[in-house]
Amino acid sequence: MLRLILIVGAGGFIGTVGRFLLSRLIHANTLTSFPLGTFTVNIIGCLLIGIIYGISGKSNIISPDLRLFLTVGVCGGFTSFSTFSSENIFLLRDGNFVLFALYTSLSVFLCLVAVYLGNLITKLY
Numbered sequence: 001m002l003r004l005i006l007i008v009g010a011g012g013f014i015g016t017v018g019r020f021l022l023s024r025l026i027h028a029n030t031l032t033s034f035p036l037g038t039f040t041v042n043i044i045g046c047l048l049i050g051i052i053y054g055i056s057g058k059s060n061i062i063s064p065d066l067r068l069f070l071t072v073g074v075c076g077g078f079t080s081f082s083t084f085s086s087e088n089i090f091l092l093r094d095g096n097f098v099l100f101a102l103y104t105s106l107s108v109f110l111c112l113v114a115v116y117l118g119n120l121i122t123k124l125y
Contacts, residue, residue: 004065004068007065007068007069007073008068008069008072008073008076009073010069010073011068011069011070011072011073011074011076011077012072012073012074012076012077013077014073014074014077015045015073015074015075015076015077015078015079016077016078018074018077018078019041019045019077019078019079019080022037022040022041022044023037023038023040023041024037025037026040033091033094033096033099034099034102034103035083035084035087035091035103038080038083038084038087039103039106039107041078041079041080042079042080042084042107042111043107043110043111043114044078044114045075045078045079046079046110046111046112046114046115046118047114047115047117047118048070048074048075048078048118049071049075049115049118050114050115050116050117050118050119050120050121050122051118051119051121051122052067052070052071052075052118053067053071053115053118053119054118054119054120054121054122054123055122057119057122058122058123084107087103088100088103088104091103
């Protein structure tokens with residue numbers, strides 16, 4: 001069990017640092033109250049998890065430990081539902097109801113589409 005915790009923890013560290021850096025980069029280069037950094041990170045993470053599950057479902061290229069490291073660890077640390085939720089609360093608090101509705105609906109829809117497309121991509125090869 002300790003080995004699995006360390007696998008997930010190492011992946012989570014990489015994913016969390018990646019999310020922090022990419023979100024910061026996007027935020028520093030855009031002028032909008034729309035939470036584009038978290039939005040982008042969540043869609044990319046969903047695409048990656050779809051690709052990983054697609055590859056692991058059709059071949060033995062990815063071992064169970066590597067799949068755990070990449071999905072629960074890296075992708076779990078990279079995406080952030082808690083940040084998504086707090087950003088929505090800030091949008092509501094500030095009266096940005098249109099941005100709230102847009103951010104929430106697009107995030108849910110596009111993240112589902114990204115997981116599907118990631119999985120579909122692996123079926124093409």
